[in-house]
Amino acid sequence: MSKILLQALGGHPTPRRPVWIMRQAGRYLPEYRELRGKATFEELAGNAELAAEVTLQPLRRFPLDAAIVFADLMSPVGALGIPVRFDPGPVLERPVRDAASIRALPEAAPEAIAPEVMETLRRVKRELAPGVTLLGFGGAPWTLAAYLVEGQGKSGFPRLRALMHGDPALFQELLGKVSRLVTAYLLEQHRAGADAVQVFDSWAGLLSAADWTAHVRPHLATMLEELGRAGVPRLLFAHEAPHLTPGYAALPAEGLALCWRSDLAEVRRSVGPARALQGNLDPAVLLAGPAATRRATQELLRRVPARGHVVNLGHGILPETPLESVQALLDVVHEEKIAS
Amino acid sequence: MSKILLQALGGHPTPRRPVWIMRQAGRYLPEYRELRGKATFEELAGNAELAAEVTLQPLRRFPLDAAIVFADLMSPVGALGIPVRFDPGPVLERPVRDAASIRALPEAAPEAIAPEVMETLRRVKRELAPGVTLLGFGGAPWTLAAYLVEGQGKSGFPRLRALMHGDPALFQELLGKVSRLVTAYLLEQHRAGADAVQVFDSWAGLLSAADWTAHVRPHLATMLEELGRAGVPRLLFAHEAPHLTPGYAALPAEGLALCWRSDLAEVRRSVGPARALQGNLDPAVLLAGPAATRRATQELLRRVPARGHVVNLGHGILPETPLESVQALLDVVHEEKIAS
Numbered sequence: 001m002s003k004i005l006l007q008a009l010g011g012h013p014t015p016r017r018p019v020w021i022m023r024q025a026g027r028y029l030p031e032y033r034e035l036r037g038k039a040t041f042e043e044l045a046g047n048a049e050l051a052a053e054v055t056l057q058p059l060r061r062f063p064l065d066a067a068i069v070f071a072d073l074m075s076p077v078g079a080l081g082i083p084v085r086f087d088p089g090p091v092l093e094r095p096v097r098d099a100a101s102i103r104a105l106p107e108a109a110p111e112a113i114a115p116e117v118m119e120t121l122r123r124v125k126r127e128l129a130p131g132v133t134l135l136g137f138g139g140a141p142w143t144l145a146a147y148l149v150e151g152q153g154k155s156g157f158p159r160l161r162a163l164m165h166g167d168p169a170l171f172q173e174l175l176g177k178v179s180r181l182v183t184a185y186l187l188e189q190h191r192a193g194a195d196a197v198q199v200f201d202s203w204a205g206l207l208s209a210a211d212w213t214a215h216v217r218p219h220l221a222t223m224l225e226e227l228g229r230a231g232v233p234r235l236l237f238a239h240e241a242p243h244l245t246p247g248y249a250a251l252p253a254e255g256l257a258l259c260w261r262s263d264l265a266e267v268r269r270s271v272g273p274a275r276a277l278q279g280n281l282d283p284a285v286l287l288a289g290p291a292a293t294r295r296a297t298q299e300l301l302r303r304v305p306a307r308g309h310v311v312n313l314g315h316g317i318l319p320e321t322p323l324e325s326v327q328a329l330l331d332v333v334h335e336e337k338i339a340s
Numbered sequence: 341m342s343k344i345l346l347q348a349l350g351g352h353p354t355p356r357r358p359v360w361i362m363r364q365a366g367r368y369l370p371e372y373r374e375l376r377g378k379a380t381f382e383e384l385a386g387n388a389e390l391a392a393e394v395t396l397q398p399l400r401r402f403p404l405d406a407a408i409v410f411a412d413l414m415s416p417v418g419a420l421g422i423p424v425r426f427d428p429g430p431v432l433e434r435p436v437r438d439a440a441s442i443r444a445l446p447e448a449a450p451e452a453i454a455p456e457v458m459e460t461l462r463r464v465k466r467e468l469a470p471g472v473t474l475l476g477f478g479g480a481p482w483t484l485a486a487y488l489v490e491g492q493g494k495s496g497f498p499r500l501r502a503l504m505h506g507d508p509a510l511f512q513e514l515l516g517k518v519s520r521l522v523t524a525y526l527l528e529q530h531r532a533g534a535d536a537v538q539v540f541d542s543w544a545g546l547l548s549a550a551d552w553t554a555h556v557r558p559h560l561a562t563m564l565e566e567l568g569r570a571g572v573p574r575l576l577f578a579h580e581a582p583h584l585t586p587g588y589a590a591l592p593a594e595g596l597a598l599c600w601r602s603d604l605a606e607v608r609r610s611v612g613p614a615r616a617l618q619g620n621l622d623p624a625v626l627l628a629g630p631a632a633t634r635r636a637t638q639e640l641l642r643r644v645p646a647r648g649h650v651v652n653l654g655h656g657i658l659p660e661t662p663l664e665s666v667q668a669l670l671d672v673v674h675e676e677k678i679a680s
Contacts, residue, residue, distance in 0.1 A: 158624045158658050165636065166628025205580075208601050240545075243582035243601060261548050261583060284498045288506025296505065318498050 005065045005133040006195055008310055009233045009254040009276050017301070017309050018133075019333045020066035021326065022237075023316030024058040028323070031057050042086050045072050048119035055124045059132060061323075062330055067124055068135040069189070071117045073200065074147060076138065076185040079108035080177075082148070095151030097163055102174045110184040117185075118192035125193035133196060135235070136189030140201035141179040141219040148178065157203060164215055171215060179219040183226050196233035198257065199224070204248070205241030212244055217251070224252045235278060239315060249275070260314030265303040273308060280314035281329065286321045290328035297332040306338050345405045345473040346535055348650055349573045349594040349616050357641070357649050358473075359673045360406035361666065362577075363656030364398040368663070371397050382426050385412050388459035395464045399472060401663075402670055407464055408475040409529070411457045413540065414487060416478065416525040419448035420517075422488070435491030437503055442514045450524040457525075458532035465533035473536060475575075476529030480541035481519040481559040488518065497546060504555055511555060519559040523566050536573035538597065539564070544588070545581030552584055557591070564592045575618060579655060589615070600654030605643040613648060620654035621669065626661045630668035637672040646678050 005018040026032055032054060035044060044050045054070040074090045082105075084090050096102055117136075125134055138144075147153065149160040164171045186197045199220075207216065220236075227234050237257035238248040245267060249256055255276035258267065264280050271277070285296045300311070311333050317326070345358040366372055372394060375384060384390045394410040414430045422445075424430050436442055457476075465474055478484075487493065489500040504511045526537045539560075547556065560576075567574050577597035578588045589596055589611045597618035598607065604620050611617070625636045640651070651673050657666070 156624075156655070158627060158660075161622055161624030162627035165622065165625045166632045205601070208603060210603065240580075261545070263548060263550060282501055282505065284496075284501030285505045287498060287502035292506045315496070320498075 003065070003131055003133045003195060005310060006233060008308055009196060009235070011254075011274065011276070011308065013307060014338075016336060016338055017306055017311050017333055018065040019311035019330060020064045020068070020135075021058070021317050021329075022068075022313055024062075024064060024068065025054045025070045026317060027319035028317055028321040028326070029057055029061070031061075040086070041072070041088070045070060045075065046116055048116050048123055051116070051120040052123035052127070055120065056127060059128070062326060063334065064132070064330070066133040066135050067128055068137060068198070069117060069121050069124065069194065071114065071120065071137070073139045073144065073202075075114040075117050076108075076181055077144070077148070079113040080105050080181065089153045090147055092148065092151045095159075096148040096174070097159060099167075099170055102170060102177070105174075105177050107177070108181055108184065110188050113181065113185045113188055118188055121189060121192040121194055134194050136186060136192075136194030136197040138182045138186045138189075138197065138199060140199050140204070141175045141182060141223065142216045143201050143203045144178050144182060145174055146203045146206075148174070157206060161206065164211070168215065175216070175219045179223050183223045186227055186232065187230055190227075190230065190232045194232075196235060196254075197227065198235040198237055199253075200237050200239070201241070201248075202237075202239045204238040204244060207244075209244055209247060213247060217247060221251055228252050235276075235310075237278070246270075255310060257310075257312065258314065262314075264300070264309075265305075268305060276308045276310055277304070278310040278312050280312065283313045283315050283318050283321070286313070286325035286329065287318055288325075289322060290324040293325040293328040294332055297329050301332065301336055306336070343405070343471055343473045343535060345650060346573060348648055349536060349575070351594075351614065351616070351648065353647060354678075356676060356678055357646055357651050357673055358405040359651035359670060360404045360408070360473075360475075361398070361657050361669075362408075362653055364402075364404060364408065365394045365410045366657060367659035368657055368661040368666070369397055369401070371401075380426070381412070381428070385410060385415065386456055388456050388463055391456070391460040392463035392467070395460065396467060399468070402666060403674065404472070404670075406473040406475050407468055408477060408538070409457060409461050409464065409534065411454065411460065411477070413479040413484065413542075415454040415457050416448075416521055417484070417488070419453040420445050420521065427492075429493040430487055432488065432491045435499075436488040436514070437499060439507075439510055442510060442517070445514075445517050447517070448521055448524065450528050453521065453525045453528060458528055461529060461532040461534055474534050476526060476532075476534030476537040478522045478526045478529075478537065478539060480539050480544070481515045481522060481563065482556045483541050483543045484522060485514055485518050486543045486546075488514070497543060501546065504551070508555065515556070515559045519563050523563045526563075526567055526572065527570055530567075530570065530572045534572075536575060536594075537567065538575040538577055539593075540577050540579070541581070541588075542577075542579045544578040544584060547584075549584055549587060552587060557587060561591055568592050575616075575650075577618070586610075595650060597650075597652065598654065602654075604640070604649075605645075608645060608649075616648045616650055617644070618650040618652050620652070623653045623655050623658050623661070626653070626665035626669065627658055628665075629662060630664040633665040633668040634672055637669050641672065641676055646676070
């Protein structure tokens with residue numbers, strides 16, 4: 001049985017649209033909440049046996065076409081010698097925002113980058129049904145740098161933007177280092193069993209197109225090119241950045257994932273048929289219940305051509321989501337008749 | 341001496357570009373922090389004498405072309421009988437998200453809407469230099485509804501979006517009520533001395549263009565039209581919504597204010613010369629210091645034609661901003677020679 005998500009990323013026709021859900025291993029699942037009652041997020045993500053269990057939980061309940069390794073966006077950062085704690089988001093005791101601390105960041109040996117994530121991937125790979133694609137993931141250089149510079153999640157990441165505007169050359173050094181770290185991390189994930197990887201640019205949209213093109217794009221391009229040369233299928237997710245869609249669409253990746261703000265049918269018309277598009281139901285629709293979910297999913301499938309469409313939400317599933325809404329979404333995708 | 345901001349909004353040439361700063365009465369000012377050491381935000385905003393003092397503080401230090409009344413986005417909500425506390429953002433004990441609570445919202449008598457804000461405006465008006473424009477402000481219906489439904493600021497306001505998707509008709513009722521409240525509130529501010537008003541659509545960008553056009557735009561249009569009929573000059577601020585710029589630009593307002601993500605020069609080309617444009621330095625540039633601020637301001641003035649340009653930041657000034665950066669921004673604007 002072949003993996004239909006990989007087929008779609010490869011530009012091949014599929015018997016139906018592949019579907020998975022961002023943050024599908026998470027708090028909307030009672031079995032996940034049960035595990036989280038016994039262990040912290042860090043304990044789950046740091047233990048390959050538990051992380052593999054969490055990765056597989058949604059697959060046991062729902063007919064999803066991908067598993068995505070349960071890890072944190074910050075998992076590779078430990079290899080830079082930067083301690084991260086969670087409260088509940090990532091917090092760095094020593095943010096990296098001056099020349100001395102940026103230049104002191106080491107180049108990590110690939111095998112030293114989050115070995116627990118590689119072990120999780122190997123474990124999941126052994127248990128996964130053959131039709132299910134195993135996805136690795138990592139943060140885009142800009143998004144990872146956001147946490148390193150700010151020290152924690154903060155609306156708009158003003159210190160990140162201030163560093164970029166105030167000392168562009170130093171900022172380039174930082175993005176270069178982060179980019180090499182994430183590239184090595186994703187290559188290791190591929191070697192450990194990931195069939196494809198998704199690059200999350202969660203804070204993509206903080207910049208104007210001109211600033212993004214000048215400061216951010218080159219590092220993202222270098223990283224994606226290197227992954228491409230190694231034969232790793234790439235999904236690129238740009239969140240909250242509809243004004244940057246043309247820039248993201250021009251980057252080398254098999255699939256472009258967009259948040260719910262974008263009109264996927266319009267993006268399909270502008271990028272042409274060559275690229276897979278992933279998304280992009282508003283996760284809030286699922287909060288509204290299965291009837292609203294069914295309506296919105298039908299509308300999405302009606303508007304976006306099936307060929308090269310990977311159904312997903314436009315952002316992570318919300319913790320309060322009823323399971324019935326997830327089922328409704330999957331039912332609509334599975335019921336669809338595709339004209340071949 | 342005539343008010344150059346009003347001239348620019350009226351489409352008239354001005355001897356130099358008008359300039360003011362969003363959140364100019366705020367924590368970057370030592371004299372504001374001193375007052376806040378003695379009183380909470382609510383106490384300052386709720387007391388007309390203190391609020392007038394806070395409104396005037398930045399004008400005593402800097403040659404700004406506008407004063408904006410110190411009040412909270414939630415100030416008019418009290419007139420709906422909804423108690424709001426601050427922790428530090430607004431928190432509603434009883435969010436408004438079901439049919440019963442939405443239908444129970446009263447239509448407020450205009451004179452009952454935030455009388456302390458009207459008294460603040462009258463006090464400021466008496467002390468303001470004649471060349472300085474006095475601005476009132478209010479939240480756009482969608483942005484105010486965001487807090488009413490969610491109960492507090494929350495990333496992405498998922499319950500707001502869920503209500504919109506799940507029960508569009510009920511959502512329309514809510515937006516209609518909020519819209520009528522804000523319209524009455526802004527008309528009262530005009531009567532109390534505001535020369536013009538700015539409508540803040542801070543959470544404008546949460547929706548796709550199609551959803552925004554269907555659910556949000558009609559209420560915003562009705563509100564702006566009613567203000568226009570009453571002769572109130574209107575500034576419309578859309579934050580984090582570069583994908584909705586064409587929609588906002590088509591609404592009736594003398595001035596369109598955009599965040600730093602938008603290319604104001606490009607927007608000028610697409611909207612033509614008839615509309616004032618306000619903005620849009622990245623507030624983070626000011627964190628980087630006066631040299632970076634001077635460079636970025638010069639670049640903004642070089643790219644955006646002077647006629648009809650109101651210089652401002654692309655969002656509120658950050659609390660950590662050095663005063664020297666504010667001075668650098670104002671210096672560049674005041675030094676500019678405008679060819680008449």
